Amino acid sequence: MKLEGALYPWRFRVVLGLLALMVGAISWRIVDLHVIDRAFLQGQGDARSVRHIPIPAHRGLITDRNGEPLAVSTPVTTLWTNPKDLMGLRDHWPVIAKALGQDPKIFAQRIEQNANREFMYLVRGLTPEQGQAILSQKLPGVYSIEEFRRFYPAGEVTAHVVGFTDVDDRGREGVELSFDEWLAGVPGKRQVLKDRRGRLIKDVQVARNAKPGKTLALSIDLRLQYLAHRELRNALVENGAKAGSLVIADVKTGEILAMANQPTYNPNNRRNLQPAAMRNRAMIDVFEPGSTVKPFSISAALESGRWKPEDKVDVYPGTLQIGRYTIRDVSRSEGVLDLTGILIKSSNVGVSKVAFDIGAESIYRVMQQVGLGQDTGLGFPGERVGNLPNHRKWPKAETATLAYGYGLSVTAIQLAHAYSVLANNGRSVPLSLTRADSLPDGVQVIDESVAKTLQGMLQQVVEAPGGVFRAQVPGYHVSGKSGTARKASVGSKGYTQNAYRSLFAGFAPSSNPRIAMVVVIDEPSKAGYFGGLVSAPVFGKVMAGALRLMNVAPDNLPTEEQQTATAVTGKGGRI
Incomplete structure (x- = not known):
């Protein structure tokens, strides 16, 4: 290209060359991200939308020596919220508190105290029926997760031996504590897609199956x-x-x-439990x-x-x-x-x-x-x-x-x-x-x-x-x-x-x-x-x-002579 009257024609050529290099670099980067290094963009997209939800694993069953259950895990529903999002929905607080069966003033105080957090439990350990009844109202900012809670069929009879677990299903007393590693399962992972507000868009797949805890048979009859x-x-x-x-x-x-x-x-029921x-x-x-x-x-x-x-x-x-x-x-x-x-x-x-x-x-x-x-x-x-x-x-x-x-x-x-x-x-x-x-x-x-x-x-x-x-x-x-x-x-x-x-x-x-x-x-x-x-x-x-x-045979039964003597004595007494 010949530039007539240009004082510095080489400058124009340099600019065109630089523009060409930039277009080439951009084109190469586009090809690199979409063809060669596709994982980068996929990773960035997943980081903004893909989430892994834990799949709870139930604890192992505790039984007596004959297989009678002493501790079992039952599914429960836990409700949670993002206080940051809920701060902009003050008009809905009384409705949410009423649905949860909580005092509106106490509920408002909890939200304000956790305003800078992104996670807060609303209520834990609801039965599936209770949890579904609340979720069916489609309250804004209320989400659920599935957990397990321990139940003890024998109650107070075996309490000191079996012990109990805390709200996070970890052993805290008795056999539940001493055999915690044996009884505790390994949680799984479920891959889902969520929007920026944390709402579920799509359930993608199970990334890892939950592994339940092992059964423990005690010597107790x-x-x-x-x-x-x-x-x-x-x-x-x-x-x-x-x-x-x-x-x-x-x-x-x-x-x-x-x-x-x-x-x-x-x-x-440990609400009024005395430590002694x-x-x-x-x-x-x-x-x-x-x-x-x-x-x-x-x-x-x-x-x-x-x-x-x-x-x-x-x-x-x-x-x-x-x-x-x-x-x-x-x-x-x-x-x-x-x-x-x-x-x-x-x-x-x-x-x-x-x-x-x-x-x-x-x-x-x-x-x-x-x-x-x-x-x-x-x-x-x-x-x-x-x-x-x-x-x-x-x-x-x-x-x-x-x-x-x-x-x-x-x-x-x-x-x-x-x-x-x-x-x-x-x-x-x-x-x-x-x-x-x-x-x-x-x-x-x-x-x-x-x-x-x-x-x-x-x-x-x-x-x-x-x-x-x-x-x-x-x-x-x-x-x-x-x-x-x-x-x-x-x-x-x-x-x-x-x-x-x-x-x-x-x-x-x-x-x-x-x-x-x-x-x-x-x-x-x-x-x-x-x-x-x-x-x-x-x-x-x-x-x-x-x-x-235990069907142990007696070793001190009266002999035939003793039984006969007893019968005669008894007969004589009645006469």
């Missing part, structure tokens, strides 16, 4: 749990007691078949076990080889002076008792003299091996270990108190485990809150012959004249030991005046033990406070029902 809950509640009312716990364990497998506590609460009612006392409350540990002191004596069941101890006059400390027997005795008699009469003097002979170290070793003051391995939230003291040198006072159950602290679950060891011929198996599909490995911690001897001695504690007859079960031989322990003062030394724990621990049937049970009644205030008077009847009632529910 709901039938036994109902039975324990009912009898424990009745016992608290009858005795004017403050609280109570009851634990049932399978002797062979170590499974916890029932764990009841009073007072309890309803996990489905939430405590799983069977695992959290520690106490001095009193006379219930005397069988383990006698076990240490028998294992030492220095004592036999028929050996005698002089307990007259029922007191024993150790320095300034006086050991006393509650029940009167004949003056001389064998080892079985010491257990039947629950003689503190007798078991103390035995302890002085064998030494506290051997008693400590037996108590440690059966799990007293030791971690149970259950991993339950808040579970306490208790305390089993071990002195370098054991003074006489500490030796005596250890032998008859003072100076140490245990939980009800530990005491149940210890009696399970005696019932299982001295073999200790780990405890479990989940159903065991096979027999666990155990460890022999007490000589088998000694354990069997103690089973017979504890049977006499229940069945012999002067024994704890209130714990007897018709048709079955029962072994057990009562205990009464004073409550230690909180915040000061010594014991609280007129405050006791009534205890009974045992197992049945004595000929082939299947079930071990511990009953703890805290501060009975009506009829009395001795374990044989307060806790033993609860043990007898629950044990009778449990043995029948």
Whole structure:
């Protein structure tokens, strides 16, 4: 191109060249974005319209050992809004508040307080029917998301074992917390298109399917749990007691078949929940076990080889002076008792003299091996270990108190485990809150012959004249030991005046033990406070029902001669 009269023709050519380069660059960029690098524009468009909505995953089902549901997840509707958008719709606030069943003034305050946010819950946990009724009104600025809420069919009966979840469906107490990772599902993702106001335009696809949580089968038998809950509640009312716990364990497998506590609460409605009612006392409350540990002191004596069941101890006059400390027997005795008699009469003097002979170290070793003051391995939230003291040198006072159950602290679950060891011929198996599909490995911690001897001695504690007859079960031989322990003062030394724990621990049937049970009644205030008077009847009632529910064959049925004699006596009486 030749430019006539142009002073600087090269400038024009430079401008044309630059324009051509710009057009070429723009054309290349258009081709690049639409043909070669298409993902960029798609990504920018998706960032402004494509959203991923979480697909909630329901938690795994919790069942008892027979498949009965203890915790299930139900779908609920949650309503939310964008306060920034709602600020421009003040005229609609009263209508929205009325539809939600909320006070208009409080609703307005909530919107104004969250005016700078883009998300705010309006109401959570509505049933699908309630949520749909509100959404059908097509209120401006009101949107919904689907969630799951936990429901507990057994309610207060299994509350302390199962626990509960929070509003975000995360475990907060009990099994729900300890097995949270197992029960919690993995949320999915759904891809949708929304406009700039957040309104749904198109449901595109499911980007990732939700993965539900796994099912958890507990060792709890709901039938036994109902039975324990009912009898424990009745016992608290009858005795004017403050609280109570009851634990049932399978002797062979170590499974916890029932764990009841009073007072309890309803996990489905926690509006007026008292914190004290939430405590799983069977695992959290520690106490001095009193006379219930005397069988383990006698076990240490028998294992030492220095004592036999028929050996005698002089307990007259029922007191024993150790320095300034006086050991006393509650029940009167004949003056001389064998080892079985010491257990039947629950003689503190007798078991103390035995302890002085064998030494506290051997008693400590037996108590440690059966799990007293030791971690149970259950991993339950808040579970306490208790305390089993071990002195370098054991003074006489500490030796005596250890032998008859003072100076140490245990939980009800530990005491149940210890009696399970005696019932299982001295073999200790780990405890479990989940159903065991096979027999666990155990460890022999007490000589088998000694354990069997103690089973017979504890049977006499229940069945012999002067024994704890209130714990007897018709048709079955029962072994057990009562205990009464004073409550230690909180915040000061010594014991609280007129405050006791009534205890009974045992197992049945004595000929082939299947079930071990511990009953703890805290501060009975009506009829009395001795374990044989307060806790033993609860043990007898629950044990009778449990043995029948588990189809355990009776081992104490009357013989034909006894039945005939009874029939003749009955006939003669009627005549």
